[in-house]
Amino acid sequence: MKELVxxxxxxxxxxxxxxxxxxxxxxxxxPRGAEYGxxxxxxxxxxxxxxxxxxxxMHRRLPVRTNRAIPKGLLLAAMEEAAKVSLTAPxxxxxxxxxxxxxxGADLIASRAMPVxx
Amino acid sequence: xYELIVIGGGPAGLAAACRAxxxxxxxxxxxxxxxxxxxxLNQCIHNGFGLQRFKEELTGPEYAGRFITMLQKxxxxxxxxxxxxxxVPGRDGAPHQVHAINGQEGYQVLxxxxxxxxxxxxxxxxxxxSIPGERPAGIFTAGAAQxxxxxEGYMVGRRVVILGSGDIGLIMARRMTLxxxxxxxxxxxxxxxxxxxxxxxxxxxxxxxxxxxxxTITDIRGHNRVEQVTVSEVGPDRCxxxxxxxxxxxxxxLLSVGLIPExxxxxxxxxxxxxxxxxxxxxxxxxxxxPGIFACGNVLHVHDLVDYVSAESERAGAAAAAxxxxxxxxxxxxxxxxxxxxxxxxxxxxxxxxxxxxxxAEVFFRVNRVTKxxxxxxxxxxxxxxxxxxxxxxxPGEMEHIALPAAALQSASSPLTIRIEEVPQ
Numbered sequence: 001m002k003e004l005v006x007x008x009x010x011x012x013x014x015x016x017x018x019x020x021x022x023x024x025x026x027x028x029x030x031p032r033g034a035e036y037g038x039x040x041x042x043x044x045x046x047x048x049x050x051x052x053x054x055x056x057x058m059h060r061r062l063p064v065r066t067n068r069a070i071p072k073g074l075l076l077a078a079m080e081e082a083a084k085v086s087l088t089a090p091x092x093x094x095x096x097x098x099x100x101x102x103x104x105g106a107d108l109i110a111s112r113a114m115p116v117x118x
Numbered sequence: 119x120y121e122l123i124v125i126g127g128g129p130a131g132l133a134a135a136c137r138a139x140x141x142x143x144x145x146x147x148x149x150x151x152x153x154x155x156x157x158x159l160n161q162c163i164h165n166g167f168g169l170q171r172f173k174e175e176l177t178g179p180e181y182a183g184r185f186i187t188m189l190q191k192x193x194x195x196x197x198x199x200x201x202x203x204x205x206v207p208g209r210d211g212a213p214h215q216v217h218a219i220n221g222q223e224g225y226q227v228l229x230x231x232x233x234x235x236x237x238x239x240x241x242x243x244x245x246x247x248s249i250p251g252e253r254p255a256g257i258f259t260a261g262a263a264q265x266x267x268x269x270e271g272y273m274v275g276r277r278v279v280i281l282g283s284g285d286i287g288l289i290m291a292r293r294m295t296l297x298x299x300x301x302x303x304x305x306x307x308x309x310x311x312x313x314x315x316x317x318x319x320x321x322x323x324x325x326x327x328x329x330x331x332x333x334t335i336t337d338i339r340g341h342n343r344v345e346q347v348t349v350s351e352v353g354p355d356r357c358x359x360x361x362x363x364x365x366x367x368x369x370x371x372l373l374s375v376g377l378i379p380e381x382x383x384x385x386x387x388x389x390x391x392x393x394x395x396x397x398x399x400x401x402x403x404x405x406x407x408x409p410g411i412f413a414c415g416n417v418l419h420v421h422d423l424v425d426y427v428s429a430e431s432e433r434a435g436a437a438a439a440a441x442x443x444x445x446x447x448x449x450x451x452x453x454x455x456x457x458x459x460x461x462x463x464x465x466x467x468x469x470x471x472x473x474x475x476x477x478x479a480e481v482f483f484r485v486n487r488v489t490k491x492x493x494x495x496x497x498x499x500x501x502x503x504x505x506x507x508x509x510x511x512x513x514p515g516e517m518e519h520i521a522l523p524a525a526a527l528q529s530a531s532s533p534l535t536i537r538i539e540e541v542p543q
Contacts, residue, residue: 006316007320008316009166009169009316010169010314010316010423010516012315012511014511046324048296049165050163053271058154060269061270061271063163063179072324075296076296079297093183111178111179111180112160112179112180113183
C-alpha cells in the first residue's frame with residue numbers, strides 16, 4: 001500500500017494505491033485520480049512546460065509545452081532538446097516546435113502566438 | 119462617454135469586459151499598462167489553469183489566450199501601454215472620471231457610467247518582512263524572477279534558497295531546477311505550506327527539494343552578490359530559536375511571501391476598504407461602497423485559482439451592465455453583513471443586499487488553520503443556524519466557497535457569522 005497526493009487538479013486528493021492488488025486506487029474523487037494513482041507507481045509521467053529561444057518577436061522567449069505527459073525520467077533530456085531550438089517570429093499558438101519529442105509520441109507545442117515585434 | 123471602463127487587462131479585466139459586452143454594453147474600454155493583454159498569466163508558463171472553467175489543463179498563456187480571443191470577437195476597445203492614474207467618482211448620478219496616460223493620447227480624462235477595478239496584486243518584498251542582513255544583489259521576489267526567466271530570457275541564479283512556500287515560490291523551485299539551477303531549500307515560517315498540495319508534490323518532492331516548515335531566513339550575507347543565507351527554526355511564537363541555525367552557500371534568494379492587492383486607485387477614489395483582505399468592501403454583486411464602481415479578481419482578494427477569478431469577474435461584468443442599463447444601483451430591501459467567526463480570516467462579499475428577487479449568494483473565504491474534517495457553520499445575529507456545509511480537508515492555502523441559499527438569507531437577521539467547527543474523525 002502506498003499513499004500519494006493526487007496532482008491532477010488543485011483539489012489534491014489523498015490516494016492509497018494497493019500495488020499487490022492490481023494497483024487498485026482508493027481516496028480518489030474522479031476517474032482521473034485513479035488513473036494518476038496507477039501510472040504514478042508504474043510509469044510516472046509529467047507534462048513539461050518550458051520556454052524556447054525566439055528571435056524577432058515581441059518577447060525573447062516562447063512558452064512551450066508537451067501536448068501530453070511524458071515519462072518523468074525524460075524531463076531533463078527533454079529540456080536539453082528544448083535548449084537547442086531557435087525560432088524566428090511569427091509563431092502561431094499550438095504550432096508544433098519539436099514533433100515526437102525523444103520518441104515519446106508527444107509533440108512540444110507553442111503555448112501562445114508570438115507576433116513579430118512592433 | 120463610455121458605459122464601462124475596466125482598469126486592468128489580466129484575467130479579471132478580460133472576463134469582466136467580455137461578460138459586460140455579452141450583457142449588452144457597447145461602449146467598453148479596457149486600460150492595460152503592459153504592452154499586451156493577459157496580465158500575470160503570460161509569465162505563468164506552467165500548466166494547471168482552467169480545470170474548473172474549461173475542463174482542461176492549460177498553461178497560463180493558453181488560459182489568457184482563450185479570453186483574449188473572446189475579447190477580440192467583441193467591440194471592446196483596448197488601450198495598451200496605458201497607466202490609469204486616478205478615479206474621480208461622480209456624485210449624484212454624474213459620470214465617473216478615469217484619468218489615464220499613454221504615449222499616443224497623452225493625458226486623458228475619460229468619462230464613464232461604470233468602472234470595474236481589476237488591477238490585480240503585487241508581491242511582498244524583502245522590505246515588507248524585514249529580513250536582517252546585508253543587501254547584496256541576487257534577492258528577487260519569485261514573480262520578478264519568473265518574469266526574467268520566462269519572458270525576458272535571463273537566468274537569475276545557480277544556487278537558490280526560496281523563502282515562503284506560496285505557489286509562485288514552489289513553481290519557481292521546479293522551473294529553476296529544470297533550467298539547471300540547484301534549489302537548496304524552500305523555507306516556510308508557518309508550520310504548514312501556503313501553497314497548493316499538488317505543487318508541494320510536483321514542484322518540491324519530484325525534485326527532492328527539502329521543505330523546512332517552521333523555519334525562516336535570519337541572515338543574508340554577501341558583498342556584491344548573495345553568498346550565504348542563514349536559516350533558523352522558529353518556535354510557536356514564530357521567533358527564531360537560537361542554536362538551530364543552518365547555513366546555505368547560495369547566490370540567489372527568491373521570496374514568495376505573500377501578495378498584496380494593488381489598491382492605490384481604489385483608496386484614492388475614497389472607496390471603503392476591508393483591512394482583512396486589503397481590498398475594497400463589496401456587496402454580493404461585486405459593487406463597492408461607491409455606486410457604479412465594482413471590483414474583482416486579485417485586487418479584491420488574493421485567489422489561488424484563476425478559474426475563480428474569471429467567475430467572480432463575470433459577476434462584476436454582469437452587475438456593471440445591469441447598473442448601466444438600470445441607470446442606478448439595485449434597490450435593496452435589507453442588507454446582511456457577513457462576519458468571520460472562529461477559524462475564518464475574511465469573507466468576500468462583506469455584505470449581501472437582499473432585493474425583491476431572492477437569490478443564492480456565493481461567499482468566498484479563507485480559514486486560518488489546517489483541519490482534516492470540518493463543518494462550515496453559518497449563524498445569524500440571534501445565534502440561529504442558517505446553513506451548514508460539510509468539508510473534508512481545509513487549509514489556509516486553499517480558498518473556500520459556499521453558496522448561501524436564498525431562503526436562508528431571507529429569514530436571517532444581520533449579521534451572519536461564518537465559522538469553522540472541527541468534526542472529530
